[in-house]
Amino acid sequence: MSQIKPSLQDLIGIEYIKLGFYRELQEKIIELQSSNLQLDIKQQHLQSIIDGITDVMATVSLDFKITSINRFYYDFFEEKDPIGKLCFNVFRQRNSVCPECPIFTALQTNQVQRQIVMIPIRGKIHHFEITASPLRKSDSYPIGVLILKRDVTLEKEYQAKLYQAEKMSTIGLLAASVAHEMNNPLTAISGFAQGLRRKLPVLKKNLDKSVSDEIEEYLNIILKECKRCKDIVQNLLDLGRIRQQKMTLLDLNSIIIDTVQLIRHHSKKRKKDFIKLRLYKQLPMIYGDISQLKQVVLNLLLNALDATEKKGDIIITTSKVGKELVEMSIQDSGVGIPKEYLDRLFEPFFTTKPLGRGTGIGLSTCYNIIKNHEGDIFVSSELGKGTTFTVQLPIKSIIALSST
Amino acid sequence: MRVIKFSIPEIIFGIGSINYVGLCAKQLGAKKIFLVSDPGLEQAGWVSKIIDLLQKDDLQYAYYSDITTNPRDFQVHLGAEKYLSEQADVVVALGGGSPLDAAKGIALIASNGGQIRDYEGANKIQKPLPPMLFIPSTAGSGSDISQFAIITDVERQIKMSIISRTLVPNISIIDPYLLTTKDEKLIISSAIDALCHAIESYLSKIASPFTESQSLLAIQIIFKNLKPAIETRSLDHLCQLSIASTSAGMAFSNASLGAVHALAHALGGMFDTMHGLVHPVLLPHVMKFNLPSCKEKMAHIGKILTGENKPEYNTAMSAIEAIERFFSTFNINCRLSKIVKDKSKLEPVCKMAHNDACLLTNPREATWEDLLAICEEAW
Structure with a gap:
């Protein structure tokens, strides 16, 4: 063993003091600070992943209390401070555990559960696809459940x-x-x-x-x-089977004007200006079958006439929607259509008119014609206030047409 | 004047000062004390007294007492293992030089790791030690004050000196009442150890005014009080011996020692000789050898001890004579032959002593042959 023999200066030891923990503590603090920083970065990374999930996300403890949520929660649910509150309370306004609770099943089976449920939110029914997966500790013992709620209302529609x-x-x-x-x-x-x-x-x-x-x-x-x-x-x-279409460049406004004249001829009893036209002057030309589109306008106008038989006006508007669509809306202030009929309006043979007056084919024909024109038709209505049918048709450039 | 240094622990002194052990330990951050002592103090009841005091302050403790005189390296290593496995914090040591030095070693290995021999020499310790609170039960070792720990390397049969300011305990609680249970022999050998500390540190090459005053104080007190302390066993005299031991401790911790301790360490390492027994044998002979190098200082001791004011050499000699006379008033051995039977063993002892750190500060340079001559004179 090669021991260096101490010197007198070593014994006096002026440069050696009783060692304390201060330096060690400082090093520890620096070490902790840097690992803290790394944790922060990790945390932010995880947070950005979580924020990137566009479904409503929540974790729920074993006793059904919400332990965390993501920001999409607030897009759907009213409760401002859901942490610590009961999930069935917050999500479904219930006072007891929901029947067929996916959390309960997930915990019991320790497996991922999927369900589609309807939840009324602010008066509108939302369809949610719910995924409940048990959260496990490292020893695989469940400590809670991760809930993902995906709003599938649109998909359902x-x-x-x-x-x-x-x-x-x-x-x-x-x-x-x-x-x-x-x-x-x-x-x-x-x-x-x-x-x-x-x-x-x-x-x-x-x-x-x-x-x-x-x-x-x-x-x-x-x-x-x-x-x-x-x-x-x-x-x-x-x-x-739509007859062979004769597609030409056409002006939707002139189709409307022609058809309205036809109608006015047939309804001389009514006020002169009960049909108001608000036509967009620079409406782009569209490509279509003139007689078919006339039929659509006619059908919609005849419906509007029926609806306004006793009172009300009809307003026909055309406009440009964005760069790719022209829109025609026929709005009447007539009797309106009950809500439960709206969904079935374009079905063939569906009619509300008295027997012998309607065949139930008019609107479904309109629907087919517009779909064949790659357009869209939809309706909004309120009982007692009137109905608006809106038709949107694509503006096609000549170049695009030549390739079709 | 050169730059000097003087460092000592916090000292709490007085009859009943032991009652502060819990409070002090708590102030050092204790939750679980590592208590080091030896079987002798257990029998005297002091260990249970300390444990009671600690428990009164709601402190937990782990107790370690596998320590002999001249504490061994393995005893230190086992103690350090126990310290770590018990997850103790503050080291409290109660005893004479052996338990206190062992406690220093335990604190050192527990915090710095490795083997105790890795730290032999001066200033080898790199990391801080656990807080240490020492309670000396003898008036002599000075280990509760000093920056030294002397541990026996069993394999090499030597006493290693480990020197570091970090070995100075944080607090020393000196309660002279502990001396009341000591027998006469132990009081005498401790006091002579302290006297030897005082004289060697006074004559040391690195003695300073701060250490010299402490050395002289200790010499005077011991000369005046040892005899009456033995005879009367009065607390007053025991108190004085404690003061002397503490003063001597302060002096030698900062000024170091000399050839007597270098030889005593070598003898302790090879023959497991009890430390206190070596001093009366060697001190007068070492002083005679050193006299030429420190005539003035030795004469000063002579003047104090005898009151004489003769020529310097004579006064210096009178100091040595006074010390020999003093030893002879007690029933103690003064011949080396009683300790080392085989004269041929003296040579390795002296060669080993020549390497001892204590020899560095001896006032006169000494070769191992010089040491051998001293020993032969003392034999």
């Missing part, structure tokens, strides 16, 4: 729309084939009726005038009703 569209196209196809089958007997009926009418001069000679007159009247009624049937059948055929 789209799903419903898709379902509606599918139903409509099915019904349309069905109607078209039925109509096609009806055409043959109708042709036979009207053909034979016309044959009978041709025989009328012969009959008149042999029959009493009053009888032959009566027969003539009946034949005319048969033929008129046949014509009516044929129109309906033709409409049905249109519904299922």
Whole structure:
């Protein structure tokens, strides 16, 4: 062992003092500060990940108390300070644990639970897809549950729309084939009726005038009703399989003006200006089938006329929506449509009109025409105050068209 | 004048000062005390007294007493292990030089790790030690004051000197009442140890006015009080012996010692000789050897002890004679042959002593042959 022999100066030891912990403490503090900083950075990173999750997120303790939430919570729920409060209280305004509580099941099975529930929030039903996963300590013992609530209301709406569209196209196809089958007997009926009418001069000679007159009247009624049937059948055929479209560049405003004139002609009893036009002057040209679009305007106007039979006005507005759409809205201050009907309005054969007045095909035809024009049609209505139908059609540049 | 240094712990002195042990320990941040003592003090009842006092202050404790005279390195290592496993904080040591030095070693290894021999020499300690509170039970070792710890390296059969200001305890509680349970022999050998501390530190090369005054005070008190203390066992005289031991401690901790202690350490390491027994044998002979280098100072001692004012050399010699006379009034051994039977062993002892740190401050340079000559004279 090579011990350096101490010197006198070592024994006096002027430069050596009784060591204290101050330096060690300082080093520890610096060490702690730097590890604190690292923790902070880590924390911020985790926070930004959590903030990046766009679902409502909450952690709930084993006794159903909310222990943490993310900021999206506030987009949906009223309670300003939910920490420490009971989850069923805050999320569903209940006083007891919800039936089929996903948290409870997650804890019991120690597995991730998924559920879709409807929760009314500020008067509107929201669909939430709820995921509840148990939070475990390192020893895998659960200490709470992580709840993710995804608002799937919009998806649900789209799903419903898709379902509606599918139903409509099915019904349309069905109607078209039925109509096609009806055409043959109708042709036979009207053909034979016309044959009978041709025989009328012969009959008149042999029959009493009053009888032959009566027969003539009946034949005319048969033929008129046949014509009516044929129109309906033709409409049905249109519904299922739109006739060959004749697409041209057109001005929606002039279509509206033409159609309104037609209507005014038919409703002379009413005030002169009960239809008001607010047309956007520089409305871009669109590409479409003039007669089909006229039919849409006509159908919507006829509905508006019906709705405003006793009182009210009609306002037709056109405008430009963004760079890609033109919009036409037909607003009436008529009787309005009950809420429960709104969803079914564009279904074929759905009608609220008295028997014999409507076929329930008008609006569904409109719907098909507009969809074929890659446009959109929707309705808003309030009972007693009126209804607005809005049609949006795409503005297509000539260049884009040439490639279509 | 050169730059000097004087450092001592906080000292609480007086009859009943032991009652402050809990308070002091708490002020040092104690929750669980590591109490170091030895079986002798257990029997005398002082260990349980300390434990009572600690418990009265709601302090927990772990007790360690596997310590012999001339504490061994392994005893220190075991103590340090126990300190760590008990998760103790403040080290409280009660005893003579052995438990106190062992406690220093335990505190050192517990905080700095390694082996005790890694720290042999001066100023090798790198990290702070746990707070230390020492209660000396003898009036002599001065370990409760000093920056020295003497631990025996069993393998090498030597007493290692570990020197560091960090070994100075934080607080020394000196209660002379503890001396009441000591037997005559122990009081005498402790007092002579203290006397030897006082004389060697006074003659040391690095003695300073601060240490010299303490040394002279201790010499005077011991000469005046040892005899009556033995005879009367009065608290007053025991108090005086405690004061002398503390003063001598303050002096030698800062001025270090000389050839007597260098040889005593070597003898203790090789023959496990009780420290206090070596001094009366060697002190007069070492003084005679040193006389040429410190005539004036030794004469000053002579003047104080005898009141004579003869020529310097004669007065210096009278100091040595007075010390020999003083020793002879007590029934103690003054021949080295009673300690080392085999004269041939003296040579390795002296060679070892020559390497001892205490020899550095001896007033006269001494080769191992010089030391051997001293020993042969004392044999």
